[in-house]
Amino acid sequence: MRHGPFWLSAFRNAMPNERGGVESRFNLWSLNRDWNFLKEPGWAMLATDDQTTRAAIVTFGEAMLRYSVEPGERLSQADVLRIHPGGAELNVGVGLANLGEPVRYVTALPDSPLGQRMWRFIAEQGVEVVGDLAAPGRMGIYYLEPGVPPRPGVVTYDRQDSAFSRYPWSQFDWERVLEPGGVFLTTGITAALSAEALEGVRRSLETAARKGLLVVFDVNYRSKLWTPEEAREALVPLLKHVNLLFTSVSDATVILGAPEMDPEELPAWLASRYELDGVTLVYTPEAPKEPIQWRAFAWYKGETASYDQPAGVVTVDRLGAGDAYAAGFLWSLRQGKSLADAVRYGSAMMALKNTIHGDFGPFGPEELEHASAVRPAGVQR
Secondary structure: OOOOOEEEOOOOOOEEOOOOEEEOOOOEEEOOOOHHHHHOOOHHHHOOHHHOOOOOEEEEOOOEEEEEOOOOOOHHHOOOOEEEEEOHHHHHHHHHHHOOOOEEEEEEEEOOHHHHHHHHHHHHOOOEEEEEEEEOOEOEEEEEEOOEOOEOOEEEEEOOOEHHHHOOHHHOOHHHOOOOOOEEEEEHHHHOOOHHHHHHHHHHHHHHHHOOOEEEEEOOOOOOOOOHHHHHHHHHHHHHHOOEEEEOHHHHHHOOOOOOOOHHHHHHHHHHHHOOOEEEEEEOOOOOOOOEEEEEEEEEOOEEEEEEEEOOOOOOOOOOHHHHHHHHHHHHHHOOOOHHHHHHHHHHHHHHHHOOOOOOOOOOHHHHHHHHOOOOOOOOO
16 A cells, blocks of 8 residues: 555545555546646546536544444443544534535545545545545544433543654645635644644645635534643634634633623624634523523624524434534535524534434435424334
8 A cells, every 4th residue: 555645536335455546336546645646637537526516625634433332331341342433524524425515535544454444434425535544653543431311421532643643734735635615624623633733724724714715613622632721822823714613602611712601692702703704503501491402503794593403302322413513504505505594404414413323424415404394203205
């Protein structure tokens, strides 16, 4: 398998071969360590046929494998672990790809059985991969003990010295990856992983903003990766490059310095404070006055919108729900729908994700339309 930067056309059922390429029943593209091949006419045809007419949505972050114990078990006692691929930026990308959007994912994977498993999964989802699939280091992993009230869920990271965190992102050529008219998304999780990863976030945001992409950032503060002070010092200066911000009430107050206020007012306050085009968040009331599961709020270019998710969503696995909201929200904007539709579709995607195991929501437009109509669950015949 070749080392160095690569561009991988991701087709369903794509498989690695011994020549360092990707075989599928449709095409064979060899991996190329020289970015110059992208200059050749027709390079965009590496995308699938229905994805060549629109600029891609590009996400940047670490792909991880999640090992989950069964509910009611502790990690120290588990005999069986369930494996799921994930990672915040990958989750958003997979959600958007399943909704029919052209998606490009920038990452670094190790040349190992786990790394190969990961990029097989990404290929099966119809997502293009840019980065290095033979990077030094190991696969990032995290372990999950699902919460059972009153015991909360517990995440244990095992991602030190991962291929992604060690990769020299300060040398990555973002000019070749980011297309004017497209969308770029990354998160505070990526920025927390290493100095190189933070530099990659900074350079990618700068380049995306300069080239006129819709620049999207999710704060996604993780207390097991860095302190609030470290996160604030690193992330706040980056917001000058951001158009659309995803956050939570907690991240808005702890990291971004928002005062205590009605969550519905937070998006407008943050947009004004950091000169953003838009902000959106999801808030779960502790004691709702009405039978609602959560509330979604958004402010975008002077317009406000909110949506109350009706109670009744059965939560099988809540991890990745916020990423699913981001996918539904961005898909709605890409479809030219209203801001009110964006929070509604985002909430519907979030509700769908809660009903399945794993970190991402593999749902198509018809399923999303059905869920957004708030119809009772039943059997589709």
